[in-house]
Amino acid sequence: MARPERGILWQSFGSPEGPDDVWPFLQNVTRGRGVPEARLRLVADQYLATGGSSPLNALNRDLIRRLGDSLGERGVELPIYFGNRNWHPYLADTVDEMARDGIQEALIIPSSAYSSYSGCRQYREDLIGCQVTFDTQTLKPFSQHPLFMAAEASVVASYLATRPPIDASTTAIFATAHSIPTATADSCDYQRQLGSVCEVLRALLPSDAPIELAYQSRSGDPRTPWLTPDIADAIHASFEANPNLRRVIVIPIGFISDHQEVLYDLDILARNAAQSHGLGFDRLPTVGGTSEFIEMLTELVLVWNSGGDPNSEIPGAEHLCHDGCCLSGAPPIPTSR
Missing domain, CATH: 3.40.50.1400 (Rossmann fold)
Structure with a gap:
């Protein structure tokens, strides 16, 4: 051969x-x-x-x-x-x-x-x-390829098809991605690309249910500025701003697969942040599937x-x-x- x-x-x-x-x-x-x-x-x-x-x-x-x-x-x-x-x-x-x-x-x-x-x-x-x-x-x-956008949209559409309608007055929705140093972010299209994906997902949701972009999994020297807000901090802030909050939805748009940073930083840390306020927590799958x-x-x-x-x-x-x-x-x- x-x-x-x-x-x-x-x-x-x-x-x-x-x-x-x-x-x-x-x-x-x-x-x-x-x-x-x-x-x-x-x-x-x-x-x-x-x-x-x-x-x-x-x-x-x-x-x-x-x-x-x-x-x-x-x-x-x-x-x-x-x-x-x-x-x-x-x-x-x-x-x-x-x-x-x-x-x-x-x-x-x-x-x-x-x-x-x-x-x-x-x-x-x-x-x-x-x-x-x-x-x-x-x-x-x-990330800007039409089929990548369609993949992210299909994740959200599949979730919406199996859940009750979203009540924007009691639900916080976050898209998450890995935090990176702000100096690095200034030299690349990372934030703009993430924002474009968020815009696609917004079209699938009720107009009064905005998606907030949050970050996770920061590492390195704590003195170095990284992109914020951290997802756990964002959950706490959402509850403080809206005591009627009942549910948190997290969409890990920055990752292809459900690996360690999804399984620990979202399924454990972010979930714990939500549950500390008695909130329900739904983490959607990544696009690789x-x-x-x-x-x-x-x-x-x-x-x-x-x-x-x-x-x-x-x-x-x-x-x-x-x-x-x-x-x-x-x-x-x-x-x-």
């Missing part, structure tokens, strides 16, 4: 898959950042509170399987590789495997929909650090496989991923190639 010359690389963050993985994983994530051991112990305890692992790797494998099945249904057979920044399978090992397999061209799909340093630029820097020997094209942040999400990825891969530019299918992508965007504060590594 002839070896494939084209393939796909699914690039992600990585996650521990058992209690023994948690500590070395956290050391990988924080290496060189000066994070105190006491802080790492606290985060390790958070992993143990949700079973001693994160489902992110397993969820990525499922997305890879579903994408492969979808491509196969259209008569396209492409190998899909999986490489992580912080845990097995490590990106460098996967890139070496692709080279050994004879891959000449690859489409890189970072598992993040939005512009930011850790969600976009750092993935490009990781790839450059691997000294890739084959041609690559990286998919740009795809929708058919629209896989349809979007399939369409983008098909464009690439036919010789086109998949990024031309993403509205506004021409303005993304230049050398001056999504900066971390450190001297930038050129990535626009």
Whole structure:
């Protein structure tokens, strides 16, 4: 059998898959950042509170399987590789495997929909650090793609179809995303992209039931300003402003999969904040489980496989991923190639 010359690389963050993985994983994530051991112990305890692992790797494998099945249904057979920044399978090992397999061209799909340093630029820097020997094209942040918007809308529509009508006078609705440093936010389209998704979701809700964008999962030096409000703080503030509040709805638009930051920061911390006021709490699923999400990825891969530019299918992508965007504060590594 002839070896494939084209393939796909699914690039992600990585996650521990058992209690023994948690500590070395956290050391990988924080290496060189000066994070105190006491802080790492606290985060390790958070992993143990949700079973001693994160489902992110397993969820990525499922997305890879579903994408492969979808491509196969259209008569396209492409190998899909999986490489992580912080845990097995490590990106460098996967890139070496692709080279050994004879891959000449690859489409890189970072598992993040939005512009930011850790969600976009750092993935490009990781790839450059691997000294890739084959041609690559990286998919740009795809949150503005019509099918991504449709995927987010389908999550909300499915929820609304199974619940009583929303009473805006007693319900607070939040869309959440990972907080990032404000200095990083100033150099990327993160907030604008999140706002565009919120506008799509607003159209599905009663006009008097606004969605508030809140943030979660901040980390790093507490002296560094990050995007606010934190979701728990926003829940407390909503109850203080409206003592008639009875229910909180949280839509995690900033995440593709129900991984650790959803399971702990929302299902435990945000839920606890709501329940401290006697409020009901509903957390909606992330978009990775929708058919629209896989349809979007399939369409983008098909464009690439036919010789086109998949990024031309993403509205506004021409303005993304230049050398001056999504900066971390450190001297930038050129990535626009």
